[in-house]
Amino acid sequence: MNPSFLPKFESRYAxxxxxxxxxxxxxxxxxxxxxxxxxxxxxxxxxxxxxxxIDKRLNIELLWKKIxxxxx
Amino acid sequence: xxxxxxxxxxxxxxxxxxxxxxxxxxxxxQFGSSVIKKNPNDIDLAVIVKKGKLHKFIENTxxxxxxxxxxxxxxxxxxxxxxxxxxxxxxxxxxxxxxxRFGKTLIGKNPFLIFPKTDEKKIKNDIFERMKEYIYPKKxxxxxxxxx
Numbered sequence: 001m002n003p004s005f006l007p008k009f010e011s012r013y014a015x016x017x018x019x020x021x022x023x024x025x026x027x028x029x030x031x032x033x034x035x036x037x038x039x040x041x042x043x044x045x046x047x048x049x050x051x052x053x054i055d056k057r058l059n060i061e062l063l064w065k066k067i068x069x070x071x072x
Numbered sequence: 073x074x075x076x077x078x079x080x081x082x083x084x085x086x087x088x089x090x091x092x093x094x095x096x097x098x099x100x101x102q103f104g105s106s107v108i109k110k111n112p113n114d115i116d117l118a119v120i121v122k123k124g125k126l127h128k129f130i131e132n133t134x135x136x137x138x139x140x141x142x143x144x145x146x147x148x149x150x151x152x153x154x155x156x157x158x159x160x161x162x163x164x165x166x167x168x169x170x171x172x173r174f175g176k177t178l179i180g181k182n183p184f185l186i187f188p189k190t191d192e193k194k195i196k197n198d199i200f201e202r203m204k205e206y207i208y209p210k211k212x213x214x215x216x217x218x219x220x
Contacts, residue, residue: 016206019199030195031171035108064207071200 013056014038020063021045023071084178087136088119092179096125096132098150099180103171116144118172120183123150156187163205165198166190 015034021041022033025048036044042059046052050066052059084100091097098120106112121129126149146161153159161168172184 012206016203019203019206023196023199023203028192030167030199031104031174034105060207064203067200067203071197 096128100178101175103175118146120148167195
């Protein structure tokens with residue numbers, strides 16, 4: 001795998017977490033939401049009752065499942 | 073190569089100012105994370121071409137030397153703003169209008185400021201659609217890490 005792909009992935013992961021928080025919360029402000037840090041969004045998601053862990057793949061799977069339940 | 077900075081108007085290519093003086097573009101807007109972050113990964117610019125001026129834009133930019141900074145430039149035609157309720161930009165939907173509205177006007181004016189705020193439900197639904205595009209490559213990437 002091309003290692004140069006990883007920074008792009010990290011950046012997109014951070015954005016995915018922010019957007020997931022935006023979709024799952026009552027947060028109304030867009031694009032202000034993008035200025036909140038990834039860690040802050042993860043903390044807020046935990047406060048909302050989502051059990052997150054260190055594995056990014058699992059976090060994405062969990063959040064995406066919840067988002068689909070709400071928006072599909 | 074100039075350092076990537078959020079003080080973008082210090083390093084904005086001259087070509088944009090020339091196009092504005094020639095009445096070819098309506099404005100240039102910086103939008104996305106670079107408006108907020110001090111050390112952004114990239115710089116997104118929206119260049120709005122005046123109605124009926126696309127051919128002049130192409131004529132005036134076809135021999136331009138490569139830019140010293142790689143900008144992610146979105147070219148928007150003024151005609152596309154005539155039906156703002158159905159505005160989309162590739163896979164990007166209504167939320168992009170909000171990003172443009174909150175962007176920083178570097179040259180000319182920001183035409184998105186005159187439009188009413190997009191309905192929150194529509195923004196969330198469009199972001200949901202956009203996230204589908206985000207999720208799939210992530211799954212592929214993790215497969216690459218673990219199985220190659």
